[in-house]
Amino acid sequence: MIIRLEQLNPIIGDINGNLTLIEEAIANAEADNVDLLVLPELVVCGYSPMDLIEHQSFLDTVYQANDRLKVNSRDTAVLFGTITPNNNATGRNCFNSALLVQNGYKIAEVHKTLLPTYDVYDELRYFEPNNTFECIEFKGTKIGITICEDIWHNFELPYVTYDVNPAKELVERGAEAIFNLSASPYTKDKPHKRQKMLQQHAQRLGVPIFYANQIGGNTELVSDGDSMTISSDAEVVGRAPLFDEAHIDFKWNPKADMLENVGPEPAEVSAEIAQMFNALRLGLQDYLDKTGIADDVVLGLSGGIDSALVAAIATEALGAENVVGITMPSKFSSEGSVTDSEQLAHNLGIELHEIAVKDLYDQFNVALDPLLKDSPFGVAEENLQPRIRGTLLMAYSNKFGNMLLNTGNKSELATGYCTLYGDMAGGLGVIADLYKLEVYEMAHWLNEEYYGEEVIPSAIINKPPSAELRPAQKDADSLPKYDILDLILEAYIEKRLSITEIADQGFDIDTVQEIVALVDRNEYKRFQAVPAIKVSDKAFGSGRRWPLVQRWTSSRN
């Protein structure tokens, strides 16, 4: 039989639009005589619909769509992810399900067993878990159907250890292959990790695995696709590209133990920094496409590397004609602030405007003088400048409809080295989950590998990082050097190590204590931060739920 894994890009809540995508895929599969078309998890409603699920009118629309897909099904069987009702007297209202439909009938309805509740996931908030296992008979073959987390069973998962392994349960009941429908978001190294996980399963269970994952950006999360088929001897038989709509086809004859790739050559997995770039590019693109709030963006260009990188990503995502930069020198700005930005804008081919901040800054000081009187220059005065810039950028955004891009990085956001309502403003945080060293790495990679020429000016890459909010200010005056800071941050935020454990890795314990305190103390800023595209295992945002008011920091060791 011919099996097709299709990685679509559904939109959350857009049931009609998603039906159109799905029905096109079905029509193509029928034309190509595909026997079984496999679509991603929750493809009917997008992932994750979140509290839309608490609205019965939303659920009813999804159920109607399920019915339409069943009624219209023909010879090509379709296995798709959706929500189905829980008709039992107790539990949550619905299941995260896979439906198999063919020739107007529902052949199978399978519910997700392992419902993640760590990091960004809230699945036990919405879905009742499955706890029975049964194989599906399809064309004389027994197949086992699983959904996303079901296949990750205890493979490097944080915090929870599941007591049941759905794929194993199904193979023990005779499954000759495991199918998995996913809406799995990209994180660094995920394609490699995913392959390893699937190969381990195939090897242990002795059956092939067909894995179909969605692609697409949904605010914080960007799914990377990477659908693949693994043979029973753990070979990658075929693999779809990352971050692109695509399908891959396989000829499978379980009785003859034959599994063959009849689609394109397996896609190569690119280097990690390239994956990250593509995740950010698609995340930004889809944010604009799916909200429909703007085709164009605007951002402040400071002459620093963060805004330069965001400008480059935006240009690749949206086209140079849809990106506007604004340079806003103050009295503390270096000369390069403007000239380097001009060079960058020229190289990228984007429009650049200049607005001087000096007069506004002076006017604020005049207005505030009766209250602030002769107080010495301090944080209040420093913060005035980014807030004036934020106000100017938002005025441009409000006037012309360009969405303001936020250009803050994760190291800043972690330590609070950023100004609320100033440089923290914007519609989307493009690089907010990149540590400063990763910002450098991506800028270098862009020039050296992606562009093959110096598009991001070396003057921008090589200057010492500075917020330029007071004379001759450098990041290094307030923070440890980034090659120390970023490692401490990662150990604390992503590895969740204690201060002592981090210090034991070779860092000064006072520095570690200070950084950890900075991170915790600045939770109030992150509470009001922009939504940010996630590429790490632990991003700030919905996956890190930190009590805003807590005293753990002050007492910890």
Add this chain to the structure above:
Amino acid sequence: MIIRLEQLNPIIGDINGNLTLIEEAIANAEADNVDLLVLPELVVCGYSPMDLIEHQSFLDTVYQANDRLKVNSRDTAVLFGTITPNNNATGRNCFNSALLVQNGYKIAEVHKTLLPTYDVYDELRYFEPNNTFECIEFKGTKIGITICEDIWHNFELPYVTYDVNPAKELVERGAEAIFNLSASPYTKDKPHKRQKMLQQHAQRLGVPIFYANQIGGNTELVSDGDSMTISSDAEVVGRAPLFDEAHIDFKWNPKADMLENVGPEPAEVSAEIAQMFNALRLGLQDYLDKTGIADDVVLGLSGGIDSALVAAIATEALGAENVVGITMPSKFSSEGSVTDSEQLAHNLGIELHEIAVKDLYDQFNVALDPLLKDSPFGVAEENLQPRIRGTLLMAYSNKFGNMLLNTGNKSELATGYCTLYGDMAGGLGVIADLYKLEVYEMAHWLNEEYYGEEVIPSAIINKPPSAELRPAQKDADSLPKYDILDLILEAYIEKRLSITEIADQGFDIDTVQEIVALVDRNEYKRFQAVPAIKVSDKAFGSGRRWPLVQRWTSSRN
């Protein structure tokens, strides 16, 4: 035996500070010859520690505290809420538990069964649920111990229907009373609902219920205490006051069927609007106390009712000497903007400053002129004013350390009738979960019942609501009247009704459609909103998880 229910106010993560609170309560109970002291849920670590729980060093500290309480325990038995480790091979790392300790021994360890995952709750993210039931033998009596949600089993709960009723299981196993340890947040009408729920249990199960709830503000959530004892014939035998640290004592002889209040008279439950006021007052007080970021606050006084109400709440919470108002008239401000604010500040006894916004507004127009050119006055120009004000207020806050209070209400936040980085700025949203009509109701109640005189000037209460961002602007120009708007918002946000269902309640369907679209479209603003004190069943914030990018609105009916 003498039983004491103690409502403490622990601080999240402050294990040492909480131990001090607990040990004081124990010493007092011992001095008063109490046999059993009952403390709230998670009193050792505060509720909710959220992702602190993913840090092993945090858990270890909690476990050490448990041990200390056990080792130091004497004749007075102590039943307290805490985290205990899950030593099984699978599941989550820990339990939400109640420990009963006496004379250096652990007499019982009970785990929470029903772990809520709706609204603000994420308990299955952190805790392994209990699924076995056993009574505890204490002084020859069998008692059943439950934790918070366990006792709410299917009593008007949203979304989930539990299949097990812990209190019933325990009574079936011989429990002669049910104890409940809670960290239950206040919502409107909760004290009444709670009493009804406890009475229903007592009646059905035929045993008394001892209910100990914490008090205190923890960012969004304010626990109201309201600890009480219900007799087996469903009488309220004793009740602690709302929003205050307190304890209540009972003499109980189960063999003689004797249950007697030996503490103060049962506290009266105040009117709902008074409860709400006290929740906001305590929420604000505790936010400052527990963060320690400021003793003082600053807020913009517009001459409107929202900022007037917040100023009054802040004055009652913190004292007049700790509240600073700033009036910032622009060219579109009515005369009352300043004079009414002056009258209010005078009545409250708070400091008031004035900063004119006009010159700054003109200067922004000069700076932006080359870009905005001859474009007509619009949203960009309107928004400049609140952003200038936000910048001025933050400058004051940064200079003097006063935390900026946000004064937006729920109707504004719902419809997006507010400006990001402008009037949406601040450290805490004091009335962000109050619909506009509730703002009026509380202002009237303050004057008429609380103060007994006109402290909030009638000129402020009676003027038509306006943002004053363009000439002669009124809220009613852009929004339906609040007595219609608020009802539609409540039906959509809190009751989760569909557009048709709302219209069926007697509203124009186009108006309903428009309002629902406004609510959904403005999710991006709320994503960056301040933390807000919750008093409703469904507040914006961590309890309402809405996909930022979704198209359900555009297709719905």
